[in-house]
Amino acid sequence: MTTAKTVEEIRAEFPALARRHADFPVAYFDGPGGTQVPEAVVEAITEYLFHHNANTHWAYPTSVETDALLLEARRTYAAFFGGAENEVVFGNNMTTLTFHVARALARGWSAGDEIIVTELDHHANLAPWQAVAQERGLVLKMLPFSTETWQLDVAALPALLSPKTRLIAVGAASNALGTITDIAPIARLAKDAGALVYVDGVHLAPHHLPDPKSIGADFFVCSSYKFYGPHVGVLWGRHPLLSTMDVPKLEPSPNTAPERLETGTQNHEGIVGAAAAVQWIAGLAGSEGSLRARLVRSYDLLNRRERELFARLWEGLGVIPGVRRLGLPPGGPRTATIAFTVDGVPSESVARQLAEVGCFISNGDFYATTVARRLGLEKEGMVRVGAAAYTTSAEIDRIIAGVAALQQ
Numbered sequence: 001m002t003t004a005k006t007v008e009e010i011r012a013e014f015p016a017l018a019r020r021h022a023d024f025p026v027a028y029f030d031g032p033g034g035t036q037v038p039e040a041v042v043e044a045i046t047e048y049l050f051h052h053n054a055n056t057h058w059a060y061p062t063s064v065e066t067d068a069l070l071l072e073a074r075r076t077y078a079a080f081f082g083g084a085e086n087e088v089v090f091g092n093n094m095t096t097l098t099f100h101v102a103r104a105l106a107r108g109w110s111a112g113d114e115i116i117v118t119e120l121d122h123h124a125n126l127a128p129w130q131a132v133a134q135e136r137g138l139v140l141k142m143l144p145f146s147t148e149t150w151q152l153d154v155a156a157l158p159a160l161l162s163p164k165t166r167l168i169a170v171g172a173a174s175n176a177l178g179t180i181t182d183i184a185p186i187a188r189l190a191k192d193a194g195a196l197v198y199v200d201g202v203h204l205a206p207h208h209l210p211d212p213k214s215i216g217a218d219f220f221v222c223s224s225y226k227f228y229g230p231h232v233g234v235l236w237g238r239h240p241l242l243s244t245m246d247v248p249k250l251e252p253s254p255n256t257a258p259e260r261l262e263t264g265t266q267n268h269e270g271i272v273g274a275a276a277a278v279q280w281i282a283g284l285a286g287s288e289g290s291l292r293a294r295l296v297r298s299y300d301l302l303n304r305r306e307r308e309l310f311a312r313l314w315e316g317l318g319v320i321p322g323v324r325r326l327g328l329p330p331g332g333p334r335t336a337t338i339a340f341t342v343d344g345v346p347s348e349s350v351a352r353q354l355a356e357v358g359c360f361i362s363n364g365d366f367y368a369t370t371v372a373r374r375l376g377l378e379k380e381g382m383v384r385v386g387a388a389a390y391t392t393s394a395e396i397d398r399i400i401a402g403v404a405a406l407q408q
């Protein structure tokens with residue numbers, strides 16, 4: 001019999017949830033900016049630093065243990081991505097990994113070659129491509145998103161593709177609006193044009209188990225700190241590409257993939273913690289089956305709960321005068337992250353007032369700057385609330401009450 005952890009059981013594992021602010025228990029609604037961390041993850045980091053801390057590839061025991069732990073972490077992420085351990089690259093964060101990959105790929109491209117980016121993406125999946133376009137005389141094209149459907153205008157893609165298209169950089173889910181993009185049809189069009197597909201999975205991975213191979217991605221990148229881990233980025237890439245890309249690297253460092261993409265000494269404790277976060281998620285819905293099977297079950301569980309929380313939040317905010325909800329309603333292709341504005345109350349004031357009642361939320365453009373610009377909100381910004389594994393319906397009610405009580 002498989003037993004799923006209750007929200008109360010989950011919450012008991014997060015010391016951060018004991019925090020109080022202004023005499024209110026803190027409710028963390030900024031999962032899309034970074035989730036809180038369960039004890040098991042911090043224990044794994046501590047255990048590594050206290051008892052196994054070393055650099056890699058030497059003959060003494062702590063170095064051997066470090067090698068083994070890093071390999072184990074790669075295996076964990078192989079299960080997470082549904083791929084192989086030699087397809088998993090660790091790095092500082094998604095942004096740094098993307099600059100690195102963009103630079104390497106662009107070494108093989110010529111002036112006049114084309115890259116497609118999107119209006120819906122976080123700028124971490126824009127700026128690296130912009131930078132290499134500038135450096136190498138590449139043409140950057142932009143796939144628009146519709147402010148009516150809140151989705152990418154995929155019908156506009158065929159006209160943007162050409163025999164010169166080398167890559168399309170696209171987000172799997174918008175960290176501002178929560179929109180989930182169906183990557184498979186985009187990848188099919190890209191493949192037909194001979195282009196690579198680089199997927200930003202940072203906002204998707206906390207809500208849906210990645211499956212980069214089956215959607216046709218060549219690269220899929222995410223950040224462990226968005227799903228209960230420490231600040232570490234993780235990239236999945238097709239092994240033949242990782243093996244042959246012209247990456248900037250030190251001559252004596254390993255030249256086999258995936259290590260050839262990992263510059264310098266890695267954040268060993270962070271990687272161990274990032275793997276512990278995946279194991280923690282896998283343990284939410286019972287202990288039977290392979291790691292991948294357990295992850296599938298856990299994500300199903302999280303999804304079910306998040307959908308309920310989101311519907312409650314969407315409905316609750318919808319009846320408050322002056323609140324404008326941005327994005328798709330419940331039931332649409334979306335995560336449990338909502339962005340909204342409140343007439344007459346700047347987004348920063350909303351965030352400050354809600355913090356006074358213990359509700360921690362973020363505001364601004366969340367680096368989805370083009371989205372904010374398209375919505376005319378680049379100055380005022382948006383307010384963002386996201387549900388995570390530890391969010392309760394009572395917390396959702398608190399935020400709804402907090403928004404209803406905002407002062408101009």
Ligand SMILES: Cc1ncc(COP(=O)(O)O)c(C=O)c1O
Pocket residue numbers: 032033092093094095096122124125171173174175200201202203222223233
């Ligand atoms: C959708 C999305 N992409 C990319 C990033 C950048 O990730 P990182 O902080 O790991 O560089 C973020 C961070 O908020 C994000 O939400």
